[in-house]
Amino acid sequence: MEQTIPRLLLAAGERFAARSAVEDGDVHLSFAELAQASLRAARAFLGSGIRPGDRVAIWAPNLHEW
Secondary structure, three states: OOOOHHHHHHHHHHHOOOOEEEEEOOEEEEHHHHHHHHHHHHHHHHHOOOOOOOOOOOOOOOOOOO
């Protein structure tokens, strides 16, 4: 199977589900929560018209929202 960042993140969400993946101040996300957040973001990108193969850049501070 092709190893992509999204697939690795989903696999980590399954393997390390309850372990802490992101800690940013008072915000703590488990690997499972991070995997689910990535799926919501992907759906939002698709909903805005971005398609597989498109290139996208995000310029943002290093916060849990990204």
